Amino acid sequence: MRKLLNTLYVMTPDAYLAKEGENVLIRVQEEVKFRIPVHNLEGIVCFGYIGASPAVMALCAERNVALSFLTENGHFLARVTGPVSGNVLLRRKQYRMSDDPVECSKLACAFILGKTANCRTVLQRALRDHSETIQREQVEKAVVSLGTRIEKISRCNSLEILRGLEGEAARIYFSVFDHLILAQKDAFYFCERNRRPPLDNMNALLSFLYTLLMHDVQSALETVGLDPAVGFLHRDRPGRPGLALDLMEELRPFLADRLALSLINRKQIDAKGFIEKESGGIIMKEETRKIVLTAWQKRKQEEIKHPFLNEKIAVGLVPYAQALLLARYLRGDLDGYPVFFWK
Known part of the structure; x- marks a missing residue:
């Protein structure tokens, strides 16, 4: 059975997701507001028009962490996933x-x-x-x-x-x-x-x-x-x-x-x-x-x-x-x- 981990919900205006080693960072105007190891996450959900670096997208894809982007009122925009997994x-x-x-x-x-x-x-x-x-x-x-x-x-x-x-x-x-x-x-x-x-x-x-x-x-x-x-x-x-x-x-x-x-x-x-x-x-x-x-x-x-x-x-x-x-x-x-x- 899959271990119940955490989903990170990002709602801060002007937030930007970045990668530092094995960590996911949330930056606001270049200041790091939050840091979490990627292995502690099962998903990231971003509300509003929050940016994310290609490096953090790649990290999430490699570690099977679902990264979803939604509008501020919850309408689905896009989802970043890695290569297709599972039994063909x-x-x-x-x-x-x-x-x-x-x-x-x-x-x-x-x-x-x-x-x-x-x-x-x-x-x-x-x-x-x-x-x-x-x-x-x-x-x-x-x-x-x-x-x-x-x-x-x-x-x-x-x-x-x-x-x-x-x-x-x-x-x-x-x-x-x-x-x-x-x-x-x-x-x-x-x-x-x-x-x-x-x-x-x-x-x-x-x-x-x-x-x-x-x-x-x-x-x-x-x-x-x-x-x-x-x-x-x-x-x-x-x-x-x-x-x-x-x-x-x-x-x-x-x-x-x-x-x-x-x-x-x-x-x-x-x-x-x-x-x-x-x-x-x-x-x-x-x-x-x-x-x-x-x-x-x-x-x-x-x-x-x-x-x-x-x-x-x-x-x-x-x-x-x-x-x-x-x-x-x-x-x-x-x-x-x-x-x-x-x-």
Whole structure:
């Protein structure tokens, strides 16, 4: 199992990444503000238009440290990686299976099943933890409806029908998502999912967390030797990491949605941390991003018992565990892909 290391998030304006021996440096106006040995890192995520020297890019590529560049509001720009690693036979098997409609349907069914079941768990936990304050009737109705969709998904073998069922389940889940927001309702509300750009504070927070999750999932897939661009549910599109989007589906409710609700309901963030741009889009201020990133890293250090491996692992290792299990299935070592079901 991969050791849980650290992801370095760089948000300082005018920062520049440089290399000194085996260290990654962060310089601001030629002054070294931060220094860390490269072997202590699993990834670097830069927000805003931060520069990086070719030497530090080469160092990260050589040491398998993912280096990603995002805009200040979390929109993905680029990613620097080294030579393609992993077993070429595994990747060829992945490509062949992605062209097989039957195999695509089997894996798509697993991803959508995991996503829908974990969405239902989010609602069930909210009912359990906030039984006196939540609007029970509508949320309980959504739990029942998602259960019905789970039964249909588990019996479906058509990719197009699966996508339709996924859309129905998402509409049911997000139709009651606003009921899970129990504090700061004037600043944080949810009407519908929107992005590019997000048009309210809640969607801005969700989009930011999904971007962080994407970075971790893509790194996990590359670590086990899979191609993040070739998916089974999300079809090929230039520049789109289809397999990373596939694997993210079952992890969004557990890793991102739940954390977003906790940050708001515990009042760790507030409306002052968000700015509305002239275009109508919402972005987070730097201080709020730091709070969210700190909570994200803290969450990744917690432990959970993996439902298939039956052992305790750090939450931050769940994407790597699922990527490894997916690779084992593609190689033929497992009869099916073991979905991550949050209990």
